[in-house]
Amino acid sequence: MKKVYFKTFGCRTNQFDTQVMMSKLKDFELTMNEEEADVIMVNSCTVTNGADSSVRAYIGGSGRKNPHAKVILAGCGSHSKGESLFEEKKVFGVIGHSEKEKINDILKYEQPFYQIGDLKHIDSTIIEEFVGKSRAFIKIQEGCDFRCSYCIIPSVRGDARSHKEADILTQIEKLASNGFGEFILTGTNVGSYGQDQNSSMAKLLKRMSMIRGVRRIRIGSLEPIQIDDEFKELLTEPWMAKHLHIALQHTSDKMLKLMNRRNEFQTDLELLEEIASKGYAIGTDYIVGHPGEDEKAWCEAIERVAHLPLTHVHAFSYSKRDNTPSATMKPEVKGNLAKARHKALTELVKEKNLAFRKAHHQNLEVLIEQGQNEIYHGYDQYFNKIEISSNEDLTSNWITIENATVKGDKNVANYE
């Protein structure tokens, strides 16, 4: 049997897609050893110019341990760079996102092929990924209808479309009956779930919560405009994790406009205050150093961050992606300046996180993920990390910590 090795670049969605392909191999053997592979499937990422270069370098041979294997390109890079790599004969074949589930047949092709498919397809396989024995990530949708200036995703993953609700619920039922208690919903633009199916995130959440065994639900990320009244009504439900990740991307209205975002600072502030008033921790994504972020815009932006009830941040320094509107915008922000802004932002939110933990260190509901030498790690309902000492085996257990000690970057506690 021929052996196939998967090389995955990029985000969690790509890792899910690799799992879809792996699950479809029937006449081939999966190998984790690149050197013995007959075929290498490169599940590529194209999110920035840097990501393209890494994929190209791998395909070109540098960094690849097995130069004799057939290389097939899959993933987002197929849709942006696939044609040129194929024409240059750098890869034996190219497949688009919609072709993933046919991989077992495609791998049998003896002639070079370019099978890009379309960007409307949604896989019938719903992939789960497990952390320990009690937390599962479930991918519920694909694609995005937004057109943020810096982002290439809609043109390589297509518009938003949802997995069938019945399939998602069946999957969750199965996992819950096998002991999984926490579910994390993911996708490219998770909050757009349901708009093509006469449903909504709120409806899905309500249905999920009725499944026996579902104890806590987290949502990967939401856009501010996706949080409607129907969703807000669920904020007091006991099964909602008390942490929401709401992607703001910036806090200067000038920058939000340049980025072609659909949110504005004033409404973001009101929304976040409303959610925080219900006891929620709130995380966000934030891009610093996007073209046009002059000193005035940045000073206003960081000052505004100080007013937001944020507890977590994923800060990114802008990185150019050709064929996006942002790529030609001027003036660009110098790398060292973007780095300094990144640092200022993360430090500010770190302080906010510490203040939040000082106010929320009691009655923490912790799902333990892993442990070693009597030290265990997990996250509480606010998505804050906690380190617990115990001589019991706590792996994958739910425990309540009545009073944790708040340290600089995490909480700690003893559990007997």
Ligand code: SF4
């Ligand atoms: S919301 Fe914006 S940043 Fe996110 S995937 Fe869609 S276009 Fe890209």
